[in-house]
Amino acid sequence: MPDTAMPDEDPAAALERQLEERRLKQETKNERQVWYFLAYFLFGIHIIAFVMIYAVRHAK
Template identity: 60%
Template sequence: MPEPDEAAGTPETAEQQRLTQETKNEKLMWWYLAYFLFGIHIIAFVMIFAIKNAK
């Protein structure tokens, strides 16, 4: 018969995997947000430059 710790370890392993995946997804979400905001600023600077240098 398995030890009680081993039987209890299986749900914890699944929970640990879920938490690991959730953490990974959260980090990716922050990177995507950072790239998005950076891109918006680049576009804004280009538009400002274009307007200021228009004849």
Template identity: 75%
Template sequence: MTTDGERRRLELEKKRERYVWLYLGYFLFGIHIVAFVMIYAVKHAK
């Protein structure tokens, strides 16, 4: 049996975990965009 406080804590943990994954996803996506821009700049430099 889980108490009300325990259930609330579990829900909060799940919510936090989702935010962490979203942040991680956007962070990795952003790094790739920066990398592609840098590669483009280096390849097209005169």
């Protein structure tokens, strides 16, 4: 990750800014993973429901 600190910026502020950028990237990644998990979960629920409907309708 390139250092984009301003020449007159102190090292503590630069470090804080880098940590904030890293935290935001991680938060975005975590949020995306939550949406993927929700999508897979809902898809799985529908598959199970369709299998159950098929089983009930074709029972002897």
